[in-house]
Amino acid sequence: MSGIFSGGDELGSIVNLGPIIVFDTVAVVASLSLALTLAPALFSGNVHRSKPWYSMITTMMIFPLLYLLNAGSQFNAEEAPPIGLCILQTGFIYAGPPACTVSVLCFLTDMTLGLRAVIFNGKRNKTFMTALIIMPSIIFASVFFEAIALVNANRGVHFDATHMFCESNNKGPQVKISAVLTVISLVLTLGMEVWAVSLLYRNWSAVRSFRQTHTDLQLSVMLRLGVFTLVVGFAAVLGAVTLPANLQGGGIWNIFLVTVPLLAALSFGTRRDIISAYAFWKKGSNGSQAGSGDVKAAV
Template sequence: MHIVSCQPEVQGADCDLLTVLRRASGLKELTGPFLGQNPSHPSFPPLFTGWNMGLSFFFNSPDAPHLSQFILHPAEGTQSHRDALIAGFMFLQIFGGHVGMPLLLLTAALSKKVQRNPMLINFCVTWLIYATSFTLVLYAGKQVGPEPPVGLCIIQAAFVYGAPVMASMAGLSLVLHLWLSLQTGKGVLARAAGGWRFMLLLGSPYILFLAFSVTMVILGSLKQDAVSRSRYLFYCTINLPYVNAVPATSGFIMLAIILFEVLTGIELYRRQKAFKTMGRTQHDSPPMHLFIRVGIFSLYSVLALVGCIAFWASTGDTLPYFIQASLPTAAFIIFGTQEDFLRAWGVIALAGFISRPFRCQSPSKESSNSKAIHVVLPASNLTRQDTLDDSLPPDAPKNNIIYEKDVQIV
């Protein structure tokens, strides 16, 4: 066995692990196809063959981390840089999925001020599951260090591949529900809440989640050497070509979301124009603010679609991963800032209390802008304190007597 060590004259960064590996393998740089590559690949140098080769090859320590911990994709660089990337990724997942979404769900369940749209509630539940899928290894305490147990890694990888399809389908179900509300009328869908169409829209995200997750569990169990956390640093994945079906399916669903959002916008424009021409107000449609918020989230889904394409192409950039991680937070901010939620949390009342001093006018300005008008009111509309002549006896006013009163209007 050939052991390579640093020469005494070598100092600093030249005497690190990558330098030793480069000298032993005859490579100038460990970049390109070698970063993040399965060591069983034929093009990998002979020194790295054997997926289970640990750093005990150099240091004779059974507790040393796996070699793949030092050949990371997409996060090359120092350990502190990788830790910062992991912290940012997990913060976005936890803040949106495990803080924001439970807050929305609890508020909808406990507050009578919140409109409980079943599809919107279902949408929030899917993002909670989505965030749990990406943080499973973190909560198990296996995010850094040696590779997690194979069983745990397979389960997380299966959930990671099933969750994006589930969340995308939940968004499509919400958009379809709103679009069908315009086609059939709000009351029709409300009465058909237990119908097959409504139940299909409600359950389809979980059906896809189970289908993809079970498939990935089977693939991961058959090819355990393809399951690894360090391939993409943030979570466990399965290095097989079959997983490309996940970003492809999610991208197709997101395109459908954008399509139905455009159709919904066109239908809303036509209706508003028609009702404006007739001088009427439209009351049989879902609230306009919900369409607007779904539209904003759909635009953000375009960025997620770009992230899916980049993920599918395996470009190695970290941006798609952070777009992916920010989706639960984006959903919480967009849908959590609805007026009914803000009112239930007391945000609107607090904002009104804070802005009250700025809305009050000075007395001189109020008196200068006030106008006195002559109003004739029937006595039946006046209380005893409102009568103009205090000398009248209490029983003097009658219903057929008219009194005159000056009223100050600001």
């Protein structure tokens, strides 16, 4: 890493504090919201989730925190950011978006295959299920080390134009790799959702026979996941249309990036069993849903 430097033309420029404060606040709120979503599944006996769900929520929760590695340096326009943290953050921010979208894809794939297994009384391949769990981590690690290698080759990192986070001096290759993987994951997710809807439609009579079972719960989660994916996909299209401006840094676009995990918390953290886990005044009532094992099978 010798010879790598932080800093650049942005030193001495005027820092707009308002967007940075909003950016940091949204990142903190998003991570806390996802932590509150994750906690009942970890510690409550009435909330059960699949392993790909844990992988997705954990990935989404960590992603906005990575933008806060240089939180203490964002407001200082006269000094370069800490070189070590800046290099780490540069790798993390390019690895985060594809890892998050892949985690959503793996979660939806797990649900769809589970639904198919229930309808046709089939079995799921355990090796493939394991791959769904570890795939987001593999994507994250691969893009992270690729980004770090390119930072080394380009010999420089600095704060972006908004002073919200660090980036490579020549970030074109990292942006393209991250964007391509993210778009591919989103397209595959939309394709998987079409397959799931088709599966439900063609087997609706069988689905209706599973009253109060995990199939009903899967339908609810798929609807939530579909809305979440469409919103993120629409935003990605808008981002692609304005890609040249985004490459120069944009406060609104950056804030949206850390808003996506917050949307995930709103989509998956408002389930009845999760909310009930925090309703301490109802602990004595028989308010838990029947068949917690079914919930686990569903999501």
